[in-house]
Amino acid sequence: MIEFIAPLLFVFLLGACFGSFANVVVIRLHEMSSLFGRSRCMSCQRKLRPKHMVPVFSWLMLGGKCADCGAKIHFQYPLVEFAAGALAVVTALRANPFGANFAQFYFELFLLLALLIIVVMDFRWKELPVEIMAAVGLIGVGWRIGNAFFFGNLQMTAYQTVIGVAIAVIFFGCQWFFSRGRWLGSGDVWFGAMMGLVLGWPETGIAIYLAYIFGGVGVAALFVLGVVKKGSRVPFAPALALGLVSAIWFGDAIRNWLGALFL
Numbered sequence: 001m002i003e004f005i006a007p008l009l010f011v012f013l014l015g016a017c018f019g020s021f022a023n024v025v026v027i028r029l030h031e032m033s034s035l036f037g038r039s040r041c042m043s044c045q046r047k048l049r050p051k052h053m054v055p056v057f058s059w060l061m062l063g064g065k066c067a068d069c070g071a072k073i074h075f076q077y078p079l080v081e082f083a084a085g086a087l088a089v090v091t092a093l094r095a096n097p098f099g100a101n102f103a104q105f106y107f108e109l110f111l112l113l114a115l116l117i118i119v120v121m122d123f124r125w126k127e128l129p130v131e132i133m134a135a136v137g138l139i140g141v142g143w144r145i146g147n148a149f150f151f152g153n154l155q156m157t158a159y160q161t162v163i164g165v166a167i168a169v170i171f172f173g174c175q176w177f178f179s180r181g182r183w184l185g186s187g188d189v190w191f192g193a194m195m196g197l198v199l200g201w202p203e204t205g206i207a208i209y210l211a212y213i214f215g216g217v218g219v220a221a222l223f224v225l226g227v228v229k230k231g232s233r234v235p236f237a238p239a240l241a242l243g244l245v246s247a248i249w250f251g252d253a254i255r256n257w258l259g260a261l262f263l
């Protein structure tokens, strides 16, 4: 039992530390400030000491308040750290970080953390960071080309990538253009391009389809709960991110299922 639990605990802590860095990226991207330099309290500007930077734990010990000035620390910090730890554990169950497929573990974890950053920024400020989406798109297509080079068909992968990007950009671009940005922001078009690069076709189609189901169910639930009112803009990136992740986790199963239905 302990041989099983101990590595997962280590992976959770590793993920939580990455989550701590993801928090820094979120804040500095929002403020357009440098990624380097020590973290400070947002209220009193005093530098954080190492014992205040332990993921999740420090926030709980401090009761969610700055040790110097007592200002409330946003719940984004422990939430993202915990989510990153949990995502690292799920990723480790898919690809063993200590085994031969450790590269897949780090690639998928990077992807999930980048999506976490995008989702948090969309929730808090309705901003979609183009820098992160461009980085994810490039690394994602690099990963797929690398895989195709060693294990697959390079030409096929190139076609699938071009088709995935084209359909996603046209699909979201039309909605953005014809609604003059009311249904979708230009950031969502970038998100579509990123999806196409990371997934290729037909997984991009599956991801978009799932995103609309998740988005529809989510908005209906929030509407019933009274959290959103008619005409208010709901962030769409969380649904798109869920669709993308589902396409990676369950894409093969969904494709087989669709194939069994239509072929």
Ligand SMILES: [Zn+2]
Pocket (backbone or CB within 6 Å): 041, 042, 043, 044, 045, 046, 066, 067, 068, 069, 070, 071
């Ligand atoms: Zn403070």
